[in-house]
Each structure stands twice: as structure tokens, then as C-alpha cells.
Amino acid sequence: MSADGFPARQIRAAFTEHTVTVYQAYPPQIGEHAARHGEFPESWSRSRMTWVKPSFRWMMYRSGYGTKPGQEVVLALEISRAGFESALAQAVLSHYHPEAHLDQADWARRLKQSAVRVQWDPERDLDLNPLTHRSLQLGLTGRATRDYADHWLCAVRDVTPLAHRVRELVRAGDQVAAAALLPAEAPYPPVAAEVARELRMSPQQS
Structure with a gap:
């Protein structure tokens, strides 16, 4: 448990029975098209790594x-929970961790083979200062990028x-009103134990 009272590495997100919301930010020529048409424009590269954030x-x-x-x-992008969970199941930590990998060579091999990587970066308060618990960043490349956009x-x-x-509201000093507008994010349902171990997630609550 972190000093903020949250599990140190826990997926928190807005989700429904079938979808989970992730966020990305783009220049207008991409973001406005995606919001208007519900899909990325032709100029959006499916060959580059893209990072999504719950x-x-x-x-x-x-x-x-x-x-x-x-x-x-x-953009708030609703993606299927099946797709999100399939990404987690094949993800590898973006940095070597001795408790998750046999050695650095094992980690490097698995990272090269995987189309998905995970980072746990400090969550932020409304003033954008770092907190002690972490937020999931999910990096997609190759087939995972194409699946994200097309499926x-x-x-x-x-x-x-x-x-x-x-x-x-934050700049006006009204943190209460600002917080009231935030999307409701809750702990994501437990994932498979082997996935949780691989991603160094905090112990999950049922």
C-alpha cells in the first residue's frame, strides 16, 4: 500500500461490462477526425508504438x-475489455525487474517478442504533482496497434x-469543483494471477 492509501500498482479505470476507457491526446487533424468519425484517420500510423492510459x-x-x-x-476512447485484457496478457514490463524476469537477457528477449509493454508511472493530483501510487501506461506496437485501431x-x-x-477550476483554486468533474475510475477487476505477477501488480482484491 502506498502512502496515498492506494495499492502501489493497481489498474484503475472507467469501465462497463464490455468496455474500458483509455485516454490519448493528439493534434487537431487527428483528434477531431477520430472524435467525429469514431476511428483514426488514414494519417494515423499503425506501424508506430502508441501509448494508452486509463x-x-x-x-x-x-x-x-x-x-x-x-x-x-x-480523447476518451472506449475499447473492448476483451482487447484490453488480451493486451495485458501478452504485456512485458518496459524495464527489467529481477522479481519478474530470470535475468536481463530473459527480459530483453521477451520484450522484443511482445507487441505490448507496460509502465507504472506516478499518478498525479489535480495540480499535476506526482503521488506515491502508480498509474498504468500500456504501450502497443505491431499487431497490437492494428488490433487497437481496427478491432x-x-x-x-x-x-x-x-x-x-x-x-x-484548478487554477481558480476550486479543487472540490474540479474533482467533482473527474471521470469515475474504479479498481479494474482482477486479472489472471500469472499476468499480475508478470506486470508486478499489487496484490489484488476480490
């Missing part, structure tokens, strides 16, 4: 509440106005 606050940190160049449009994606929403409104 944490709205971490996306606010990454994009500066949708103000950083090239990240002006913040897992169920719906796309432009949440840039929400990002800007939360930022305005």
Missing part, C-alpha cells in the same frame, strides 16, 4: 490539460472541453 489525471499531466503542442485534442475501438469522445474546465 487514468484521466495522468493524461492531464501528459498533455498539460490539453494545452501542449500536438496534444490539443484529448478493439468501440467509441471515441472529445473530452478537451472537460480538460479545459477542470484546468480552469
Whole structure:
């Protein structure tokens, strides 16, 4: 358990019976098209690694509440839970960890073979300061990127106005009102024990 009272490495997300919401931020020519049509434009590369984040606050940190160049449009993307969980099942930590891998050579081999990698980065508060518990970042490449765009994606929403409104309230010192606007994120249902061990997740609660 972290000093913040949360498990140190736990997936927290907005999810339904069938979908889970992740966030990304893009320049207008990509983000606006995706929100309007529910799919990425032809200019969106399926050959590059793309990172998705279930944490709205971490996306606010990454994009500066949708103000950083090239990240002006913040998207909430609903993807299938089946796709999300298949990604977790094949994921490898982006950094070597002695408790998860036999040795560095074993880790490097598995990382090269996998189309999915995981990072646990510090979660952020509304002022974008780091907290002591971690937030999942899921990196997709190769087949996983194509599956994400062409098979897992169920719906796309432009949440840039929400990002800007939360930022305005934070800058005005009204943390309570800002927090009330945040998407509700809850602990994600337990994943397979071997996946949890591989990804160095905190002990799961049933």
C-alpha cells in the first residue's frame, strides 16, 4: 500500500461490462477526425508504438490539460475489455525487474517478442504533482496497434472541453469543483494471477 492509501500498482479505470476507457491526446487533424468519425484517420500510423492510459489525471499531466503542442485534442476512447485484457496478457514490463524476469537477457528477449509493454508511472493530483501510487501506461506496437485501431475501438469522445474546465477550476483554486468533474475510475477487476505477477501488480482484491 502506498502512502496515498492506494495499492502501489493497481489498474484503475472507467469501465462497463464490455468496455474500458483509455485516454490519448493528439493534434487537431487527428483528434477531431477520430472524435467525429469514431476511428483514426488514414494519417494515423499503425506501424508506430502508441501509448494508452486509463487514468484521466495522468493524461492531464501528459498533455498539460490539453494545452501542449500536438496534444490539443484529448480523447476518451472506449475499447473492448476483451482487447484490453488480451493486451495485458501478452504485456512485458518496459524495464527489467529481477522479481519478474530470470535475468536481463530473459527480459530483453521477451520484450522484443511482445507487441505490448507496460509502465507504472506516478499518478498525479489535480495540480499535476506526482503521488506515491502508480498509474498504468500500456504501450502497443505491431499487431497490437492494428488490433487497437481496427478491432478493439468501440467509441471515441472529445473530452478537451472537460480538460479545459477542470484546468480552469484548478487554477481558480476550486479543487472540490474540479474533482467533482473527474471521470469515475474504479479498481479494474482482477486479472489472471500469472499476468499480475508478470506486470508486478499489487496484490489484488476480490
